Amino acid sequence: MEIMDAAHNESLRLALTRAVGSFRANVKKALEKYPHTVALAEEVLKIKEKAIPEMANLARQAIAAIEENKGKGYIAKTADEALDIISGLVGTKKLIVKGKSMTGEEIGLREHLEARGNEVYETDLGEFIIQKLGDQPMHILSPSIHVPREDVARLFSKIFGKEIAPDAEIADMVAAAREYLRDKFFRADIGISGANAVAAETGTLFIIENEGNIRLATGAPPVHIALVGMEKLVPSLSDTFKVSEVTWRYANYTVPSYVSLVSGPSKTGDIEKVTTYGAHGPKEFHVIFLDGGRTKLARYPKLMQALYCLRCGGCLYECPIFAVTAGHFGDKYFTGIGAVWATIVNEDLEKAAAIAYTCLTCGRCRERCPMKIDVPEMILELRKMLAEGEK
């Protein structure tokens, strides 16, 4: 869909206007209830400033810890390397349940696995809708933000093979999806997830969610594979708690329903104290840390701040362009930060120029950002690189 078609799409605009309104009110409420979050965000920024230049080392440290826990850790230099590692682990003709992962989106993980003859189910409800619609996610936290309920009813009627009325209760639609996906979790060969933050010292993944699909996807199948961007690494467990709290609070939640902490495969020593792997949870635990241009991006003094992003999604609700075009404005990453990714990570200068010159540099995203990421500053730096060439 062209950006201007999106901009002229009234139902998209209405959906976004409503979302923006409730998001702002929710963040305000969450920050009023837990006012310490603002100072905590400043602390997290300091943690990030130190961790980002060190991320390759932190990844090695995390891998060592994960392997000590009897998991397996990998560093993928490129998206292709990550896909190779994962398809090597997965093989073909497997049933896979997947949690929502922007990093997965970044490397085209689902499509890659499907092309290799695997059956992949997105289990996040929004992502499930997007997958079944054959669409692209429009928001990092609410991928189907642009799909009205009538469209969901029509879609579900088709795939579940039973009629769901366009004016059915949303709860009934949710229940239908739950029923449909229920046995997939338990039949799946592999569960795939991302992570919101990772503690290098213990190799612990923090995965924040509300639906409970990630608990099931990472707990029920015999194998758990996690794909994590290297920028998610911070040194200690307590740092990771801080990052997580700031992330969900600025993502408009006082507290999420679930935070999973995963450091290794499932194990038990209950029979004669013999440690045995694969008790109730996965027997295998694999973590792939993706570089994919991140260490390169970290070397640009004015652009490295893009890596501080916690992906809370707050900025998107403040972007006037996003408000009328949603995910059509960006590349992997939405809005202005998308231009940084297009230039440095994906090395697509023409796409980068299109995004960089579409940013208004109005700066409202910076007001919202818990990491105070200066998008206008980055955009002007990119424009300089694009317009003048970089020496």
Added chain:
Amino acid sequence: MLLSACQSISQDVSLRLESVYEKTAMTSELLPPGLAYLADNIMTRQNILGVTKEQGAQWARGLDLPAQAETVFFAGCGYQFSGQLEALLSLIKSADKSFIGAELPMRFAQLQKKLGLNLPAVYSKVFSHGGEAEAKPLAAAVTVLRKLGIKPGYLAEKEPCCGAPLHQAGLQTKFAENARQAYGTLKSAGVRQIIGIVPYCTHALQKLFPLYVEDYDIEVRHFLEIVAEKLPSLKLRFPHKVRVAYHDPCQLARYLRLIDEPRQILKAIEGIELVETDWTKGEWATCCGGGGGFEAVFPELSGILAVNRAKELMATRPDIIVTHCPGCIMQLKDGLRQLKIEGVEVLDLAEVIAMAMA
């Protein structure tokens, strides 16, 4: 660094960038034509629209502003031509809707080719008969300053262009070059203090020039700071009772942090009731869609954003919308026009203050 990294993936783009760098960055195919046009005008004519310096200074005729003074009023080049710019943009928008079908990723060079549209040609056509340079806010600001006991000079034809759109376009080298030249001009005219009014110009002169000009020692203040300072001694009364919605220009609110000043001023004016939007005021104000020359890059999308902002402001049921930026004024008027709202005027804060002093 970037070039070498990208050569393997896009030899074509890299080569183009290189040749662009050798000759002039203005022709970069990655630079939107609208911005390239503004930038070219700055470098060749010292104003965004490529008009003569005399046309730019016309507004001050009859005001008898001294051409030499330690403190000068910096008019910039937004207010004088907003009338023409408005006409121009509506012309472009009405010409052919499909041409701005700016698909992302849209290549600007391709866009230009596909449209067969020569923006610069359209621009210069409109400006060739841009006669009367109406600039009420500028004259109003000078009147206000004089009533406050400040007698600024005005460099008129000699006023250099701040070059902000160069910076905005990414042409930092040219911006730096222009800044050093402009600084030389200002210094040789004996300027020690500047009173700015256009947010973009004021921001460039105050925050950007020091980054590119060594030992920059001109004090730059914004018109509103000066008025706010003198506020306690002023008696202000608007001719009639009105509800006023104030729109914060991005550059004023988020770049210059002038958020309280305009509100203090508006609240001090008898007869004005300041009404505010719930979530979108001050540092949270929504961009009007002007966004530093955005209307010249994507006129149609810019028009949609103008409508959105106008809607937000109209929700407070104002009689008048007040703002303080030539770009915002143009955009908000366009938004109201598209919404077919009549009877709600968009005024510049300088005009409102002048009216309240009369």
